[in-house]
Amino acid sequence: MAEERHRGPGPGQAPADSGDEEGSEQESPASYTDSSSFSSNDLEPEWLDSVQKNGELFYLELSEGEEEALLPANSPEVPSVNHVRFRENEAEVIPTGQWKEGKKVEPTLKKLSRILKKPQKHVSRKGPTSILKQPPTLKTGGAVQQRYKDVCIYVNPNRLSSSEVGEPASLLHTLVGIIHQSSWSSGRPGRRQGGQNGNLKYTNEEKLVVHGLVPGSSAIKSSQIMIGDALIAVNDVDVSSENIERVLSCIPGPMQVKLTFETPVVEAEISMEAKEKQVQSNMNNLTKLLWGENNSNVQLAFQEIPHIAMYLSLKLDSDTSKEEQEILYQYSMSEASKKLKSVRGIFLTLCDMLHNVTGGHVISSSLIVSGKLVHVAYWKESDKLLLIGLPAEQIPLFQLKNMISDVARTLKVMYGSLDSAFCQVENVPRQDYFFNLFFQRALQPARLNPTASPSTQHYDACSSLLLDNLPGVRWLTVPEDIKMEVDTALSDLEAVDFAALSEDYYDMRRLYMILGSCFFYKGYLISSHLPKNDLVDISLYCRHYCLLPLAAEQRIGQLVIWREVFLQCHRQASGAEGYQEPEARYFLLIVGLKHFMLPVLLEAGGCTSKIIGNPGPDCIYVDQVKATLLQLEGLDVTIEERLGALPSPCLSCADWFLPSSRDKLESFTNVPYIKLQTSAKTATFPTSKRALLMDTSSSLRTRRPSPSRNSGGFDNGSEGPGEGAGVSPHSTPDLGRKYGRRESQGSGSSEGSGGGGTLFKITKKRHTLPNPFNLGSLKKNLSEKDTEELYNVIKITSGPENTLFHYLSLETVQGIYICPTHKEVAQLSGSIHPQLIKNFHRCCLSIRSVFQQTVFDKKKNNLDADTSSELRETGSGLGPVKEHGVLFECCPENWTDQKKSPPKMTYWVVGRLFLQPQPQEFYVCFHDSVTEVAVELAFKLSYGLAV
């Protein structure tokens, strides 16, 4: 664990607007005394001063390992403008900084473990405070000055001290890389326009004009700082030549600082609407943070893409003639988006009129903006209208419909209603952040995670459109014992039985009851003790804030999120059987550590004491969740092993099915498989199965001699038992040994499906059968015999080869889905396979939209059943589709052989919908050589995955 961490508060840390400022001013003395009393206590958690006025907390520390390279490049969670490092008043800078410096020396984890070692002491000192009082609500740094150019750069004072000790050069020069020569500076008067913050004391100190940039420094790397700019603030602390060194010396460790510059160019922009400017500068920083790219490129790229989010009021006051009064909130920044904004009248009129005429809500509109087809989805709530517009090229219409309902749901979970999400002024920057992430996920999913390996990136990019809108969380099956351990730990936590919280101890009611929790590792759900709806709500929140991919990389030093949530199922009055949901409030606490994330849902006010106001996170609960995480920390080896283990069910790579790439791939794939073999020993698979599996995969790789296989016929009966010999030149000794054993069993490749001698006969039979479709019954016999084995193991396709390329299984009832892990996909690299994965996901989108129609029709029919059945007789399109498949064909790229036509590889993408006994969806992608019965595959998949 690294010593130093970078920390930054999160998106929730919106700048307090001026209206609330007064209120917080009054509060602040109390808070400060609190905080100072804490500062003497070295147990005070780091996140405490990030807690916002309304009790919300989004605190993220990155571990040092992620350092400079990562930091400017990505991590959406390190937000932009809202860095609050110092107090806004100059006076506070130094003490805060020193205090921080002293405190930060201690590694967080060590401290945590110390907390855990002496819980009694901790409780006796801290406990009463946290139960009696609400944790202090500290004032966040004042309204962020948006009128100037904000540049976030990474500075590392540690590096400085090690390399350039004793050099008298200024910190501005060495740390930031800005050259300022005081003699040069003209005596320009400090014309600070944004004086409304009461910071006008800045007068005649010399201005810090940039006269040059140090090569290789952070300043020049940012490529945003121009010569001639004037540095006016560091992290919202006004600086001048007087205090700059002092301010910079307060930077405790490697971190991101926000430098605010005044540029001559800015003057023109200042005249622009303040709001627009704010969005824009927000974007500047974020793009840089997220993508580490020259932001002008990104701006340009986004400029051409029409996209918009608006929240409009349908009720128009005719009295007020204010321009754009119906726009309650808007997020858009490109030129093309402005056009969409200008035609908002269309949406309002249509929404109103069509509702009156047809009696149904408006769902979507399609428009052509700047030569591009753009879909706009509507979400109407009382007399307000939420609109999201995205180009059809990126987002198909049926997907956009899902997306807007997800957005609406997430916002409702977070704020209770769309009204409170958009109409409260302090929420505006939060929504800006929210939609910024939203559009980036929608438009450029790959860029959110630029550090990931190319294959992961590709997998994420092409699957995100589909997976991000499934009503579920990505699930990872783990061996029973691990699952047990996790479940036990979670149950212990949920019992709220720890000493500090026992009701007897303080003789008072506890603050919260834990409703449930779930446990993520690298973005995979390992265990969930939450009802499905709550789980989906929480996962939607995590998804919209990109928390799950975040944990996939080793990035989280410490993550603490606290906020009140308004859960869907608790919102609805469940009047059934006299049970009433308690009039309670719910809080979501997410604690993350390394690759782990543990969201906990707390209830206050049911059987626990009532909550008044907006409490911040309670230290004891946070510590307890952390303790649970630390307790489970040891599991990462085992879970990692599971992730690295043989894919289950076994997957093939599309490239293996093309003769051209045979040699290359064999040499390539042998190695990983052998490695996997050894790692699988520790996993729970029975040994006999493993040998079998090995054969499957190896036979698969070797049986690639005939380009004619694409005919769909099964003509490789000729490759009999002898084929193992042909392979040995390619195989490593280890593999050779396996082959030896296999040959001694004497049944050749037939073991692949576990059939032993029976299959040998089948191979012969197949030879005489010209048509693969006639194999249907034959195959059934076979699979009946082998059912048991097949279910336990890994290969779910029939036939001697493993023909499964990819799968996705969605269990709507449990709110989870299962698909191959990133590692499994990464092992199957090739040229065709990534394309196949992309195709698979796109095709699943379409298949799923057909299924959604089926489900929708069914619901409607159920409703109609008692009223009238007349409508149904027209026959609605495709009818109740339960299975849908598409056959794709592909050829290897760069086929150079002019004489022969390129070999074709064909594969199916098949989706299967089950409505009974519980709604489930399966999507599989397999090679076309064997006819599969999709139902069979689906069952094998669901049992094989042991959900």
Add this chain to the structure above:
Amino acid sequence: MEGLRLCLLCLTTGSGVPVYSRHRGAARQLPFSVIGSLNGVHMFGHSQDVLLSATCTENVKVLWKSFHDSISLIVISSEEDASDHYLHRLMDNVFHAMVMVIGLDELVNIKNVERLKKDLRACYPLIDSLLLASERIGDLVQCVDCVMAHDIPVLQECLDAFIRAADSDFGCLVARGRIVVATEKWWRLAAQEVMLLTWLVASLAPRSSRDYPVYLPHGSPTVPHRLLTFQLVPGVDVCVLCGPSPSLHKVETELVEVFWKPLLEPVKACLRVQLRSFPASIPLHQGILGLLLIKQDQNRLLFTVQAQPGEKPPKDGVGLSLPERRSVLRAFYTLAVTHYFPPERLDERTLPLLEEFQAGYSHSASECYIASSSHKCYALQAEQRQLFLLFQPTVPTFSLRSIATRTLQTFTKDAPF
């Protein structure tokens, strides 16, 4: 809106004056205020350089399209199976049907709206036939419904000779709205023109002979040609597309009798294959209920939902009724074409009015199927041919593919279409 299944409004783009409105299903005029605001939002968008193309609500779809900045069509549909793809095609067809009947000039330079209204009455039969749920599918596929008669070579030979004698290159034999044979040049007309001409002939009241001026929407939208039709037997017409000569009278008296009298039996036989669209001698798998075969290079298609020759019309409640079969096949065709199969031809349209979902695929799809509790469908695309089959639900899913392949083979080798 109740009872309204589909409503088509035609307005002038500039002034927003309603020109006509046609309906499918129980017709009730939309209130003028609704029409006005529907047109208003479209015009407002136009003024802002944003082209509003479609909007859907929970139960209704509204589509707008304006042509040559002069005529705007608005279509409102409450049918669940009406896809955007179909509705766009419908508006396109309707506009070009208007061009075909009154010419492009009159539509682009509107001098007198009242006169235009009067002129456009001539289009109503054709437009109504496009709006009516028809037994044909050419309006959706943009190809011509054809019939495979028994004596194709004889009829073809006779037609060629007849057309030559009539001093033309363009002619065809139409049996109840489906083409039996046509001259080679006829097939070279734009697909939409061939389709519209056939529908025009079918939509007009039966006459023994007719001389009808038509504008070819793509070939000659401003200069009219003459379409001569002669009824050979009720339901079967022979059509000639020609210039100023020869006169109707000359062809009717001198040529029709001479050429077609000897072939009366084969001509009558064309009507007998109507239901199935191809002779009973062509074997099909028992499980096939309906078939749609498209020959893309020639803009021809075969379409039937009574694929089994001896089949009795399905009873109520058992299996799919004929309109249901048509609806399923239409929906399945739309799904396959809009989501999977690569677009067959580049559209001349410059604006991407419809979402091109297939563009996102890295590999091209060649086959697809759906299985539901009441039916199964299979689609196959190969070498300029597309085959869509509707099956009984009892046919096992894994055998669909082989049946489809065999069926396609039947129509390429054994009985070439």
